[in-house]
Amino acid sequence: MNVAEQENASIGKLIIFSVSGEDFAVDIFKVCEVITLQEITHLPRAPEFVEGIINLRGEIIPVICLRKRFGLPPLEEKKDVRIIIVEINKHKVGLIVDAVKEVFDSNKSQIQPPPPKLAGVRLDLIIGVGRNKERLFVLLDLEKVLSTDEKIALEELKVER
Amino acid sequence: MDNEQYKKQFLAEAREYLQVLNNALLDFEQDTSSEETLAEMFRAAHSLKGMSSTMGYEQLSKLTHRLENYFDQLRNGSLKMDSSLSDLFFEALDLLEELLMKVDNPQETEALTAKLLQRFAAWDQAQGQEIKSSSTSEHPSEYLSVPDGEWILEIKLRQGVQMKSVRAFMVMQKVNQIAELVATIPSRKAIDDERFDREFSLILAGEFSHEELIKTVEGISEIEKATIRPYHDSASEETEGASAQKNGAGSKGEGTRLAAAERYQESTVRVETTKLDNLVNLIGELVINRNRLLELARGKLGDELDEVLEQQDRYISALQEEVMELRTVPVKEIFNRFPRIIRDFNRSQEEKEIRLKMVGEETELDREIMYELAEPLVHLIRNACDHGLESKSRRTELGKEPVGSIKLEARREGSNVVISVADDGRGLDPEQIAQTALQKGLIELPELEKMNDTEKLNLIFCRGFSTAEKITDISGRGVGMDVVKQKIEQLRGKVEIESKINQGTVFRLYVPLTLAIIKAQLVKAHSQVYAIPLESIKENIYLEDYNIKEIRQGRVLTLRYELIPLLDLGRALGYQSSATKKSGPAVIVEGGGRKAALVVDQLLEQQEIVIKSFNSTLLKCREFSGATIMGDGRISPIIDVIGILQ
Numbered sequence: 001m002n003v004a005e006q007e008n009a010s011i012g013k014l015i016i017f018s019v020s021g022e023d024f025a026v027d028i029f030k031v032c033e034v035i036t037l038q039e040i041t042h043l044p045r046a047p048e049f050v051e052g053i054i055n056l057r058g059e060i061i062p063v064i065c066l067r068k069r070f071g072l073p074p075l076e077e078k079k080d081v082r083i084i085i086v087e088i089n090k091h092k093v094g095l096i097v098d099a100v101k102e103v104f105d106s107n108k109s110q111i112q113p114p115p116p117k118l119a120g121v122r123l124d125l126i127i128g129v130g131r132n133k134e135r136l137f138v139l140l141d142l143e144k145v146l147s148t149d150e151k152i153a154l155e156e157l158k159v160e161r
Numbered sequence: 162m163d164n165e166q167y168k169k170q171f172l173a174e175a176r177e178y179l180q181v182l183n184n185a186l187l188d189f190e191q192d193t194s195s196e197e198t199l200a201e202m203f204r205a206a207h208s209l210k211g212m213s214s215t216m217g218y219e220q221l222s223k224l225t226h227r228l229e230n231y232f233d234q235l236r237n238g239s240l241k242m243d244s245s246l247s248d249l250f251f252e253a254l255d256l257l258e259e260l261l262m263k264v265d266n267p268q269e270t271e272a273l274t275a276k277l278l279q280r281f282a283a284w285d286q287a288q289g290q291e292i293k294s295s296s297t298s299e300h301p302s303e304y305l306s307v308p309d310g311e312w313i314l315e316i317k318l319r320q321g322v323q324m325k326s327v328r329a330f331m332v333m334q335k336v337n338q339i340a341e342l343v344a345t346i347p348s349r350k351a352i353d354d355e356r357f358d359r360e361f362s363l364i365l366a367g368e369f370s371h372e373e374l375i376k377t378v379e380g381i382s383e384i385e386k387a388t389i390r391p392y393h394d395s396a397s398e399e400t401e402g403a404s405a406q407k408n409g410a411g412s413k414g415e416g417t418r419l420a421a422a423e424r425y426q427e428s429t430v431r432v433e434t435t436k437l438d439n440l441v442n443l444i445g446e447l448v449i450n451r452n453r454l455l456e457l458a459r460g461k462l463g464d465e466l467d468e469v470l471e472q473q474d475r476y477i478s479a480l481q482e483e484v485m486e487l488r489t490v491p492v493k494e495i496f497n498r499f500p501r502i503i504r505d506f507n508r509s510q511e512e513k514e515i516r517l518k519m520v521g522e523e524t525e526l527d528r529e530i531m532y533e534l535a536e537p538l539v540h541l542i543r544n545a546c547d548h549g550l551e552s553k554s555r556r557t558e559l560g561k562e563p564v565g566s567i568k569l570e571a572r573r574e575g576s577n578v579v580i581s582v583a584d585d586g587r588g589l590d591p592e593q594i595a596q597t598a599l600q601k602g603l604i605e606l607p608e609l610e611k612m613n614d615t616e617k618l619n620l621i622f623c624r625g626f627s628t629a630e631k632i633t634d635i636s637g638r639g640v641g642m643d644v645v646k647q648k649i650e651q652l653r654g655k656v657e658i659e660s661k662i663n664q665g666t667v668f669r670l671y672v673p674l675t676l677a678i679i680k681a682q683l684v685k686a687h688s689q690v691y692a693i694p695l696e697s698i699k700e701n702i703y704l705e706d707y708n709i710k711e712i713r714q715g716r717v718l719t720l721r722y723e724l725i726p727l728l729d730l731g732r733a734l735g736y737q738s739s740a741t742k743k744s745g746p747a748v749i750v751e752g753g754g755r756k757a758a759l760v761v762d763q764l765l766e767q768q769e770i771v772i773k774s775f776n777s778t779l780l781k782c783r784e785f786s787g788a789t790i791m792g793d794g795r796i797s798p799i800i801d802v803i804g805i806l807q
Contacts, residue, residue, distance in 0.1 A: 055790050
């Protein structure tokens with residue numbers, strides 16, 4: 001979804017989560033539920049960032065570790081770790097994040113397109129940037145983040161310079 | 162039911178009518194004297210027209226009306242069936258089908274309608290005949306009643322009869338076997354509720370022996386009299402009045418109009434496929450839960466509870482079987498398209514003529530499997546048309562009947578359905594295939610020398626193999642035989658070829674009856690439980706019983722004079738396995754023409770598992786075909802034997 005479409009689709013509530021100290025957001029309409037970490041069945045040949053599959057009340061759902069997706073080591077302290085179940089292209093996917101922080105009620109004006117001149121930032125993966133109190137968060141284009149095989153470094157998603 | 166649902170139902174039914182028209186037209190082309198076929202075409206067009214106008218699809222209704230006009234002219238002899246007319250009809254049906262798909266897009270429907278009307282006009286002009294379409298459409302009532310198709314059967318029950326509705330029901334049952342029951346007077350509901358005196362009437366359609374009908378009906382006990390006479394719309398007023406009178410005061414003004422009369426309910430209902438899928442999924446859950454319950458309860462309960470549990474187990478199994486049956490549909494649904502393909506092929510060129518014979522169209526198969534089979538079958542049939550069968554002149558030279566034949570057959574064999582495509586054409590030459598494969602570098606000479614004829618024939622399934630000398634629009638669309646094989650194997654099925662030079666070729670597709678629940682062997686490797694489908698398993702062995710040899714490519718064992726490579730399951734799945742095991746269990750699996758002994762850590766039980774697919778585009782795992790959930794809620798990935806052996 002690009003910025004224009006996103007505007008039409010009315011940005012309402014967002015879920016803000018953190019990965020390695022950075023805040024990200026995802027449209028609440030794409031989120032099915034948030035669950036605590038549970039037993040994950042590993043699939044060794046799957047792409048590296050795929051943690052495995054889980055049984056969510058009889059449905060089998062692949063789970064992706066966003067830390068691994070951004071090339072970061074796993075978290076030691078797993079107390080706050082959550083799996084956000086999102087629906088992308090009619091498929092459910094779980095995202096492992098360091099913590100889920102809050103539900104943020106935004107309006108369109110609060111979400112800005114990312115500043116285009118930032119060097120080293122993957123603008124194609126970012127729908128917009130918003131501010132929650134004093135902290136910036138990045139509204140991710142999950143479809144793109146999950147569909148590409150390219151490496152994505154967390155640095156490339158930082159818009160605060 | 163909301164509008165959207167009505168529409169879905171309408172579209173499904175309309176498609177069915179178009180299919181009926183297609184088939185009837187094919188029959189009619191063969192035998193233009195068959196009044197029965199013509200009547201069938203007429204009826205289908207008529208119903209479609211009525212439905213379309215009820216739904217407010219005026220264009221569709223208008224176009225079907227034109228078709229009906231042509232059929233009517235055929236019937237009264239003012240028009241003769243010829244190839245140009247049948248081409249026109251087929252084209253019209255294709256356009257109508259397209260129209261159905263775009264029924265909600267006014268621009269598209271407008272364009273398609275115009276196109277078809279133009280086509281009709283062009284044909285009329287070419288024939289130098291003026292179809293009085295304008296005049297006929299002014300009198301639609303003339304077409305609303307099928308002139309020789311509808312009859313009214315009046316039935317009088319004996320004085321003082323008990324359970325009138327049951328008698329009426331019996332009559333309707335019997336009558337429906339002979340003729341098509343269109344409506345009842347009074348309404349079906351009124352009859353069921355016994356809201357009639359001693360008389361009721363049935364409106365019937367179709368052609369049938371009146372004598373036989375009367376005899377059958379009067380043969381039912383407690384029937385005093387049955388009479389039949391033609392039913393016309395013009396007479397409906399009279400009938401209406403008369404029956405209202407007969408029905409007495411109680412049912413006055415209720416349900417007596419034909420328009421209001423309920424259509425006779427057939428013994429089938431239409432259910433949305435998503436509902437069926439949900440039902441299958443729920444049954445799947447129930448099966449999983451049952452397994453879990455049995456596991457938990459094992460030995461812990463008293464005899465009485467055990468018995469109840471066992472009984473429940475049986476019910477669930479029966480329920481599961483019934484529900485799986487619901488998913489099945491007759492193969493007719495895909496076979497239906499082939500007569501048309503053959504007809505178009507025959508019309509498109511002069512050199513060949515092909516006759517198609519279909520057997521076992523009623524054989525039932527899982528809907529999803531059938532859907533997947535359509536493409537491979539089309540490919541096989543097209544191949545037979547293009548490459549399998551010879552030209553008429555060549556066939557005459559060989560002393561064969563000039564018309565080539567293709568036989569499409571479906572039958573059930575154990576837990577499989579076998580669909581075969583057999584032609585009586587030139588056959589496949591194993592040597593020629595072997596040479597081609599060699600030239601294309603698909604195989605090495607030493608390997609080839611060891612092959613028998615069947616194995617050589619199977620080379621046509623290799624990727625990059627194609628014996629096509631010329632590409633026509635029937636075949637040569639880029640799908641090769643490798644795709645056929647791949648598709649079938651994805652369905653956990655297999656393909657066999659049998660061929661004799663100059664006598665013909667048979668392709669046999671073996672597919673399982675169902676996809677959702679299978680029997681599987683559970684194994685443990687790298688502390689994870691995996692499921693291996695039983696169809697892919699030849700046998701289970703213990704390594705210590707066999708002589709294992711080290712060769713350059715790895716380890717092999719000799720099983721009944723056959724060398725079988727050893728494959729450590731954990732390693733095949735991508736784990737680093739430490740020691741190479743010399744003892745322990747192994748599962749001999751076969752898939753995609755290869756065999757291997759999968760070395761596992763532990764053999765567990767065999768059980769029925771419910772296959773759950775997972776998002777394979779994201780996971781990119783070809784060694785798994787899905788996963789299942791065990792009794793304890795854990796996940797066991799299902800090994801795709803073909804994938805793992807590649």
